[in-house]
Amino acid sequence: MKLALAVILPLFASLVNLNSPGHYVNIGVISISVANLLVIILMVLVFVLAVALPFPHKKEHGA
Amino acid sequence: MTTMQDRDREAIVAGLPEDRDMWTNKLRRKFYGKLPPEKLLPDRQPAYVSSWIYVFGVLTLAALAAVLLSGAILALKGPDWWHNSPEGHFVNSTHLWSVELFFFFMVIHLWGKFFMAAWRGKRTWTWITGMVAFLASIGTAFTGYVSQQNFDSQWISTQGKDGLNASGVGALFNVLNFGQMLMWHILLLPLIVGVIIVVHVLMVRLRGVVHPFPPKGAKTHPANDAPWTGKYRRYDILKEGTTALVIVFVLTLLFSIVFSSPDDKQVTLQQWAQNDPVDFVTTATGELSGSTISASYGYPYNNVPGSGQKLGPISLPSIFGVTIPVNPAKDFVLHPLATIAFDPSLGSALSTYNGANSAQQSKWLDNYTKALNKAQAVNGGVVVAPGNYGPLPVMMSALLKMADNGGLEASLVANHGFYGTDYTKPLLFLADGSYLGNLAQQDHLLGTQWGMMNETGNFPGQAWLWLYTFWYQVQPFASSGNADVLVWSIMILLSVIMILVPVIPGVRAIPEKVKVYRFIWKDYYHEEEKAKV
Numbered sequence: 001m002k003l004a005l006a007v008i009l010p011l012f013a014s015l016v017n018l019n020s021p022g023h024y025v026n027i028g029v030i031s032i033s034v035a036n037l038l039v040i041i042l043m044v045l046v047f048v049l050a051v052a053l054p055f056p057h058k059k060e061h062g063a
Numbered sequence: 064m065t066t067m068q069d070r071d072r073e074a075i076v077a078g079l080p081e082d083r084d085m086w087t088n089k090l091r092r093k094f095y096g097k098l099p100p101e102k103l104l105p106d107r108q109p110a111y112v113s114s115w116i117y118v119f120g121v122l123t124l125a126a127l128a129a130v131l132l133s134g135a136i137l138a139l140k141g142p143d144w145w146h147n148s149p150e151g152h153f154v155n156s157t158h159l160w161s162v163e164l165f166f167f168f169m170v171i172h173l174w175g176k177f178f179m180a181a182w183r184g185k186r187t188w189t190w191i192t193g194m195v196a197f198l199a200s201i202g203t204a205f206t207g208y209v210s211q212q213n214f215d216s217q218w219i220s221t222q223g224k225d226g227l228n229a230s231g232v233g234a235l236f237n238v239l240n241f242g243q244m245l246m247w248h249i250l251l252l253p254l255i256v257g258v259i260i261v262v263h264v265l266m267v268r269l270r271g272v273v274h275p276f277p278p279k280g281a282k283t284h285p286a287n288d289a290p291w292t293g294k295y296r297r298y299d300i301l302k303e304g305t306t307a308l309v310i311v312f313v314l315t316l317l318f319s320i321v322f323s324s325p326d327d328k329q330v331t332l333q334q335w336a337q338n339d340p341v342d343f344v345t346t347a348t349g350e351l352s353g354s355t356i357s358a359s360y361g362y363p364y365n366n367v368p369g370s371g372q373k374l375g376p377i378s379l380p381s382i383f384g385v386t387i388p389v390n391p392a393k394d395f396v397l398h399p400l401a402t403i404a405f406d407p408s409l410g411s412a413l414s415t416y417n418g419a420n421s422a423q424q425s426k427w428l429d430n431y432t433k434a435l436n437k438a439q440a441v442n443g444g445v446v447v448a449p450g451n452y453g454p455l456p457v458m459m460s461a462l463l464k465m466a467d468n469g470g471l472e473a474s475l476v477a478n479h480g481f482y483g484t485d486y487t488k489p490l491l492f493l494a495d496g497s498y499l500g501n502l503a504q505q506d507h508l509l510g511t512q513w514g515m516m517n518e519t520g521n522f523p524g525q526a527w528l529w530l531y532t533f534w535y536q537v538q539p540f541a542s543s544g545n546a547d548v549l550v551w552s553i554m555i556l557l558s559v560i561m562i563l564v565p566v567i568p569g570v571r572a573i574p575e576k577v578k579v580y581r582f583i584w585k586d587y588y589h590e591e592e593k594a595k596v
């Protein structure tokens with residue numbers, strides 16, 4: 001089991017290699033890694049979708 | 064006689080009349096009086112709780128469960144397991160990605176609650192505990208980063224120490240002591256975060272979710288702190304929690320499999336001595352002459368008049384004084400050299416150096432420092448032009464050799480004995496040179512590169528530190544000698560403002576003015592409009 005894990009995990013781990021040299025966006029005084037920028041954009045996007053998308057309705061009851 | 068089995072729930076909670084003075088009875092009545100089971104495990108929610116933004120609270124809790132579980136598995140096998148085994152590294156990846164998800168969901172949850180003005184109706188403490196949990200979580204994540212003992216943690220700790228030391232906190236909280244940081248990370252801070260979150264969740268259950276702002280022209284609308292009098296909908300809290308757990312666990316495993324996690328090997332004094340011997344010897348000479356950062360640092364390491372940062376006239380580090388004594392000349396150079404046995408030429412050189420007066424020592428050091436500017440690395444050693452350097456070439460050659468074979472690092476870490484987890488001395492020495500900084504620059508980790516936010520490679524880092532990192536890039540902080548204490552003061556002030564939003568006039572009115580809540584409660588307002596028509 002341990003041997004199988006030792007063989008399989010490295011194969012699956014890091015299917016996308018993020019250990020390569022980082023990429024950065026520089027605008028004036030701002031310097032941000034592409035990874036951090038994506039996280040922030042995704043966060044804002046998810047927030048906007050969360051408030052904008054309709055929520056599935058269920059049966060409602062009086063007070 | 065009436066037995067307890069014959070009583071209904073209220074009577075059981077109330078207990079027998081003769082027991083009402085008991086502490087246990089009083090606590091039970093108080094707790095269940097405020098939080099009866101239908102509030103702790105509700106199956107109905109007000110109908111206005113009808114937006115996806117509401118799911119981010121429970122998603123945050125689910126991510127916290129994943130963080131705790133992955134952290135517990137890492138703890139099972141000890142702190143070095145994940146560095147040395149693929150399965151350990153995979154568990155570390157799940158820990159990293161669950162933390163990323165935890166912050167991701169928590170920030171969205173906070174944004175949502177801000178735009179709902181969720182502190183209305185005696186819910187001030189719900190907001191405050193939520194904000195404190197967020198800030199305590201940042202501290203917990205920070206100690207996680209600095210306790211890894213890899214390159215990332217070495218760099219973050221050598222940089223982070225300046226802010227902590229400038230604010231006086233460094234006297235008690237030594238980020239260069241990986242053992243201390245690990246204890247804070249796996250016990251003290253999770254305990255604090257856990258207790259605050261439990262209190263926060265109980266307050267949410269106690270007060271319920273905040274009511275929508277009254278619709279335009281509404282004649283009747285329940286007060287913010289009154290029970291909701293409108294429609295309710297079915298709400299299966301356990302089903303919601305289980306679904307959130309499944310989503311978080313799937314995402315965590317998916318990200319861990321696809322992206323893994325960073326773990327750049329730590330930089331050792333041995334590596335430094337082998338790869339950049341000239342920088343090593345130049346730095347060691349600087350430690351002797353007192354020209355390095357560590358030698359002139361001040362509190363909490365040493366007492367150097369005029370050193371240290373000040374907030375106006377106040378020197379916060381001086382409140383605690385020297386709590387982590389470091390004498391770079393002795394600790395990094397002279398004491399390690401004195402431990403080398405069976406080297407008569409070194410023994411003689413040390414005797415000559417220690418026996419010379421300070422003027423003579425300074426002259427040797429000055430000459431040698433100038434010569435090192437044109438020094439060359441030859442066969443692992445450092446060659447300088449002939450000159451009057453006294454015993455320094457022999458001493459530095461021996462120190463370089465000691466570092467080259469790993470003895471210096473062991474000597475500096477093992478100074479205290481026991482666990483050998485206090486890396487204060489080797490890290491201060493390493494950070495005094497250029498070698499570590501050059502490596503950090505390649506990985507975009509310098510302060511001037513917004514490095515506090517970054518991870519090595521292309522991994523997302525601590526995006527939530529954007530504001531803290533921002534101040535260092537702009538004037539007057541970018542060029543101020545007191546930048547750390549000024550930035551820390553600003554961040555503490557802003558944190559207090561965030562915590563106290565519910566009681567700050569103007570700030571607390573923002574949500575009502577920007578009207579994002581109209582989108583959050585759009586179903587409710589739509590229903591109200593329809594009812595009017």
